Structure formats: structure tokens, C-alpha cells
Amino acid sequence: MDVITVSGVTKTYRQYKRFPGVLGSIRSLFTRQYIEETAVRDISFSISKGEAVGYLGPNGAGKSTMIKMMTGILVPTFGEIKVFGVTPHKERKTNARHIGVVFGQRSQLWWDLPVTDSFELHKYVYKLPEAKYRENVEFCKELLSLSSFMDKPVRQLSLGQRMRVEIAMSLLHEPQILFLDEPTIGLDVMAKDQIRKFLRTVNREKEVSIVLTTHDMKDIEEICNRMIVVNKGSLVYDGSVASLRHKLGNERRIVIDFREEPGMLEMPEAVLVQDEGLRKTFLFEHNSPHSSVFDFISRVAAQYPIEDVSVEGADIDSVIRKLYSRLAEDELAERQTG
Numbered sequence: 001m002d003v004i005t006v007s008g009v010t011k012t013y014r015q016y017k018r019f020p021g022v023l024g025s026i027r028s029l030f031t032r033q034y035i036e037e038t039a040v041r042d043i044s045f046s047i048s049k050g051e052a053v054g055y056l057g058p059n060g061a062g063k064s065t066m067i068k069m070m071t072g073i074l075v076p077t078f079g080e081i082k083v084f085g086v087t088p089h090k091e092r093k094t095n096a097r098h099i100g101v102v103f104g105q106r107s108q109l110w111w112d113l114p115v116t117d118s119f120e121l122h123k124y125v126y127k128l129p130e131a132k133y134r135e136n137v138e139f140c141k142e143l144l145s146l147s148s149f150m151d152k153p154v155r156q157l158s159l160g161q162r163m164r165v166e167i168a169m170s171l172l173h174e175p176q177i178l179f180l181d182e183p184t185i186g187l188d189v190m191a192k193d194q195i196r197k198f199l200r201t202v203n204r205e206k207e208v209s210i211v212l213t214t215h216d217m218k219d220i221e222e223i224c225n226r227m228i229v230v231n232k233g234s235l236v237y238d239g240s241v242a243s244l245r246h247k248l249g250n251e252r253r254i255v256i257d258f259r260e261e262p263g264m265l266e267m268p269e270a271v272l273v274q275d276e277g278l279r280k281t282f283l284f285e286h287n288s289p290h291s292s293v294f295d296f297i298s299r300v301a302a303q304y305p306i307e308d309v310s311v312e313g314a315d316i317d318s319v320i321r322k323l324y325s326r327l328a329e330d331e332l333a334e335r336q337t338g
């Protein structure tokens with residue numbers, strides 16, 4: 001069952017042109033010239049119940065704009081969005097019952113109130129039955145370790161504590177979709193880890209669909225089974241993390257422990273990237289036309305005594321870096337020919 005469908009959505013921002021200087025400001029008031037910027041360009045996809053989707057792209061690619069349209073904050077210029085069959089910006093109240101929203105950079109909490117009071121207010125606004133509310137608070141309190149600061153005003157919380165509270169609050173009304181815009185930004189490794197584990201539990205055990213934007217590939221790797229990549233407003237990839245890795249991540253790191261120093265190695269198909277005495281690391285293009293990883297290792301082993309070998313695939317960070325640099329190359333080529 002699809003919980004979100006996005007069909008041919010475009011979002012154009014219109015900004016009035018400003019002229020420099022004091023006279024320019026006055027002129028800006030009378031000459032209403034504007035500049036249009038297309039932040040999202042003809043994007044379509046659908047998301048099923050229980051899916052966890054990473055929405056990725058370089059800065060300014062249009063990720064936040066798309067999240068804001070799906071949550072009903074912004075209105076698409078063209079195209080249609082349905083969340084549980086409802087057009088988000090037209091029925092914001094109905095939409096709010098189905099979704100939970102966390103914007104890493106902006107808080108939904110009451111700054112001067114203790115955490116408990118913000119939760120109570122949420123209960124009141126969403127008219128949550130007491131028993132259900134208690135159960136959900138307990139679930140979040142335990143898995144996100146909130147107990148020690150439930151009575152503190154939000155403004156006294158550390159960033160990591162506040163983010164945990166934000167996520168807990170977004171789930172109190174049992175939404176079926178959770179939107180998160182950069183949920184781990186600025187957090188330390190431990191806090192990131194706890195949030196990722198929690199989101200994974202919510203997704204797998206409660207079947208809450210998740211859509212998250214991030215620049216941290218570990219978020220994707222640990223939470224999402226699918227990713228959508230956008231660039232300059234357009235969709236450039238929609239599929240599993242594994243299949244993107246299969247498409248682009250054809251590099252292998254081969255670490256060889258030699259028994260004795262092999263001296264100069266003549267291995268044209270692999271590049272020596274790290275030399276730590278007897279341990280040497282090579283980078284090997286998996287689909288090299290000249291040989292396979294196996295051929296390469298056999299040839300080295302035939303010439304030099306080897307203690308140990310390990311072969312590692314490309315990590316997701318390097319896969320995404322490769323995708324972004326291909327996009328930049330394509331754009332450059334297009335500009336040169338066009």
C-alpha cells in the first residue's frame with residue numbers, strides 16, 4: 001500500500017529582485033521585477049507502508065523543499081502530492097494526524113517549558129487518550145533515555161538531548177509516516193547512534209514509514225532500505241542502497257600482508273594507495289577488463305610469499321561521492337557541448 005504518491009511535482013520560488021543601495025531599495029519597491037528559481041523539477045515517486053527512504057542530494061538540491069511540500073508547509077507549483085490520499089497543503093489538520101515531523105534545525109518544543117509540559121500540550125492538541133499517551137511516552141523515554149531531563153526546560157538541554165525529545169514528541173500521536181530533515185546534524189557519535197537505533201526500531205517494529213534527508217551516509221546505511229537522490233531539483237536515482245553500490249561501487253580495497261618486503265611491484269591493474277611496510281593496500285577496479293580480483297591476488301601470491309589478504313568493497317560514502325562527481329562531470333560536458 002502506498003502511503004505517499006508524488007506525481008510530476010515542480011516547485012518554483014519567486015523572489016523579487018533587489019537593487020543595491022538606498023536608491024536601489026526604493027527602486028525595488030516600485031519595479032516589481034522577479035527572479036524565478038526551480039527548486040524541485042518534475043519529480044515522481046511513491047512510498048509504501050513501512051519503507052524507510054533516504055532523500056539525498058548535494059546542498060541546494062531541493063530536499064527540504066520536497067519535505068516541506070509533503071508535510072503541507074509549501075504548495076507545489078505543478079503536480080500533485082497525496083499523503084494517505086490527502087493533499088497535504090489543502091488538509092493540513094488531517095495530514096498532521098498521519099505524520100510526524102522533525103526538522104533538525106528548527107524546534108517544535110516550548111523553549112521555556114519542561115519537556116513533560118511540551119508532551120502534555122501535544123497530548124491536548126492531538127486529543128490523545130491518556131493510556132495511549134502514557135504508553136508512547138514510556139516507550140520513547142526508555143529507548144531514547146529521556147528520564148533524567150524530563151523536568152528540565154527545553155532551553156537547558158544539550159543538542160543531543162533536545163533532538164531525542166523532538167523525535168519522541170513527533171511520535172506521541174502514533175503517526176504512520178515520520179519525516180526527518182537532518183535529524184543527526186551536529187550530534188556526537190553516541191547520540192547519532194542512539195537516534196539511528198531508535199528510528200530503526202520504530203520503522204521495523206511499528207512499521208512507521210520514514211523519509212529522511214541527511215548528509216551523513218551512515219544514517220542511510222543504518223536506517224534506510226531505499227534511497228532517492230536528487231540533484232539541482234531533478235531525481236537522479238531511486239533504488240536500493242545495494243544496487244547503487246553495485247552500479248558505482250566497483251572499487252575494491254585489497255590489503256595484502258607480505259611475509260617479506262616485495263620491493264617494487266609491477267601491477268598495472270591496481271594502484272598502491274597505502275604502504276605500511278609489509279602491509280600494502282591496493283585499489284582495484286572490480287570490472288577492470290584485464291583481470292579479476294582473484295587473478296590479481298593469484299599473480300601476486302605466485303611471485304611473493306603472502307601472509308594474509310583481505311578484500312573490502314566500497315563504502316557508501318565513496319559511492320555517493322562518485323555519483324555526485326559523475327553528475328558534476330555530466331553537467332560540465334553538457335555546458336561545453338551546449
Ligand SMILES: Nc1ncnc2c1ncn2[C@@H]1O[C@H](COP(=O)(O)OP(=O)(O)OP(=O)(O)O)[C@@H](O)[C@H]1O
Nearest residue numbers: 013015037039057058059060061062063064065066
Ligand atoms: N524560501 C525560499 N525562497 C527562495 N528560494 C529558496 C527558498 N527556499 C529554498 N530556496 C532555494 O531553492 C533551492 C533548494 O533549496 P532546499 O533548501 O530545498 O535545498 P536542500 O537540498 O534542502 O539543501 P541543503 O542540503 O543545503 O539543506 C536552493 O537553491 C535554495 O536557494
